[in-house]
Amino acid sequence: MGIQGLLPFLKNILTPSHIRNYRGCTVAIDAYCWLHKGAFACAEKLAAGEKTDMYVYYCMKYINMLLSYDIKPILVLDGCHLPSKKNVEKKRRERRELNRKKAAQLLRDGKRKEARDALVQCIDITPQMALELMNACRDKGVDCITAPYEADAQLAYLSQTGIAQVIITEDSDLILFGCHTIMFKMDTSGAGMLIQNKDLNKAMKLQDAHYTFDKFRYMCMLSGCDYHANLPGIGLSKACKAMKLTRQIDVRLILKKIPMLLNIRNLTVSAEYIEGFIRADNTFLYQLVFDPLSRKLTPLNPYPPGVKAEDMHYAGPPMSPDHAFQLALGNMDIQGNRIANFDPAPRSQSWINDTEKTPYLLSIWDPNYKPRGQVPEGEEPTRPSTKGKEVLLQAMGISKPKANEQRRKSEPPLKPIKKGWFR
DNA sequence: CCCTAGTGATACTG
DNA sequence: TCTCGTCACTAGGG
Numbered sequence: 001m002g003i004q005g006l007l008p009f010l011k012n013i014l015t016p017s018h019i020r021n022y023r024g025c026t027v028a029i030d031a032y033c034w035l036h037k038g039a040f041a042c043a044e045k046l047a048a049g050e051k052t053d054m055y056v057y058y059c060m061k062y063i064n065m066l067l068s069y070d071i072k073p074i075l076v077l078d079g080c081h082l083p084s085k086k087n088v089e090k091k092r093r094e095r096r097e098l099n100r101k102k103a104a105q106l107l108r109d110g111k112r113k114e115a116r117d118a119l120v121q122c123i124d125i126t127p128q129m130a131l132e133l134m135n136a137c138r139d140k141g142v143d144c145i146t147a148p149y150e151a152d153a154q155l156a157y158l159s160q161t162g163i164a165q166v167i168i169t170e171d172s173d174l175i176l177f178g179c180h181t182i183m184f185k186m187d188t189s190g191a192g193m194l195i196q197n198k199d200l201n202k203a204m205k206l207q208d209a210h211y212t213f214d215k216f217r218y219m220c221m222l223s224g225c226d227y228h229a230n231l232p233g234i235g236l237s238k239a240c241k242a243m244k245l246t247r248q249i250d251v252r253l254i255l256k257k258i259p260m261l262l263n264i265r266n267l268t269v270s271a272e273y274i275e276g277f278i279r280a281d282n283t284f285l286y287q288l289v290f291d292p293l294s295r296k297l298t299p300l301n302p303y304p305p306g307v308k309a310e311d312m313h314y315a316g317p318p319m320s321p322d323h324a325f326q327l328a329l330g331n332m333d334i335q336g337n338r339i340a341n342f343d344p345a346p347r348s349q350s351w352i353n354d355t356e357k358t359p360y361l362l363s364i365w366d367p368n369y370k371p372r373g374q375v376p377e378g379e380e381p382t383r384p385s386t387k388g389k390e391v392l393l394q395a396m397g398i399s400k401p402k403a404n405e406q407r408r409k410s411e412p413p414l415k416p417i418k419k420g421w422f423r
Numbered sequence: 424c425c426c427t428a429g430t431g432a433t434a435c436t437g
Numbered sequence: 438t439c440t441c442g443t444c445a446c447t448a449g450g451g
Binding site: 001002008032033036040078079081085089093124125126127128129130150151152163170171173215226231264282333334335 | 438439440442443444445450451
């Protein structure tokens, strides 16, 4: 998953941090990471098909921790599979089935320890489990959104539009999708490692004048990604070297020059490799996401002139706006069956009397919701007071409204929201 | 010498 | 029928 070895490669810009530094902010969460870890707590029961909600409690431990720091969490879940990943999913299913049979045999042989090892290899996170978590979150007034396709692209959209100031995940792909600020390896206390998009040039050891985010993404993709394999023998170090040696910006020309740049004689870059590379790049750039404000599907970044949605079916085939909306709300599964009846409309409560000052604390489905915007200079924001807590809880419908406060006036103005900022 | 790619051990328990 | 692993270590290739 993700880019092999990317986090160790970025160790120079990985900084220890704590989520309490984002008091009053919105944090979007890659729900799969928590569900996967939580599933280990009840692997036997899940494999046996027994009813358990241990994994929900595991995830809610994180949610409650975030709420205790006056942070607004948004849980992001995966939606439909991309067409290009059908084969990968099939292989994973087969691998799980194989381990399931292995575990059963080991159990019959009385080898309990080995049986468990095989068993944990076959646990899968079902949409049903994701729904249980969504229900638990919404009981607490925590926003959830299911991506039309991959949660990765949806999380990047929330980061780029200023809806979320931090993304919590374990998946290094989020860096390629263009998130501003990402926290990796966050534990239940809120401690983790932070990566900021603005520091990536330092990791590549490139001067500002020669660095572009495109170069960083090409480097990662050259070393191999989920959408496209690498050239044999090319990892991050060699890919970085190649990207530093060229001033070319045309991807096709860069790829053709790779054997020359790296001085590798018997390396051929086929036309198929180049076309596959560009499809993968477009999947990072233009994957379909759901915009909760307009309630419409949109590509993560605006299409360049002349490109239409039909040219990008591999980055997520178009679907009807209502289908995407019901999927986003968690009312419909990826097969198109109705599984819930969550209606966000009644959420807009007029008794929340501070929405002019903190509209970003409302539900993202509330008509009065407004993104908070980017944190100035990408630094960790330090809040002057802890008064935000009451406001956040009010907005979530947990506690009664209290007196307003005027802390916003002392803060620097937020940067305007800019789409496609890294180009 | 650096770098890639494979191996084995390992995960969780309001 | 139903959603993604990762890390440390190292052999072996260029």
